[in-house]
Amino acid sequence: MQVMVELSLYPLVDEFIPPIKAFIERLNSYETLTVTTCSTSTQVHGSYSEVMAILGAEMQRTHEDVGQAVFVAKFLNYDAMSSRQANHD
Known part of the structure; x- marks a missing residue:
């Protein structure tokens, strides 16, 4: 079974950008994942x-x-999402 997870991270620290970037970089290091970063x-x-x-x-x-x-x-x-899209095409 395949899953898609949409995640937002809110570090409760003054310098919040570095932890977000580090988290995304770690996710991108896994070859078995497809990772798409939006704003x-x-x-x-x-x-x-x-x-x-x-x-x-x-x-x-x-x-x-x-x-x-x-x-x-x-x-x-x-x-299920992919199956539903295929049925509507």
């Missing part, structure tokens, strides 16, 4: 189990490095 969020696509394991590890690392940070996420069943 206010990052989309991560891949195998459900892999995406969840990677996000768990990287979110934990962010909290350990930064302290307080808020993650906002939307999880979409990518298989």
Whole structure:
């Protein structure tokens, strides 16, 4: 099963840009993920189990490095979304 996650990260520190960039760079280091960065969020696509394991590890690392940070996420069943689009084409 494939999943797409749209994530926004809000580090609760004065210098908030470096932790966001570091998080996105770490996500981009995983060859099994497709990562698309937009102005206010990052989309991560891949195998459900892999995406969840990677996000768990990287979110934990962010909290350990930064302290307080808020993650906002939307999880979409990518298989169902792709199937629905194919039926409308």
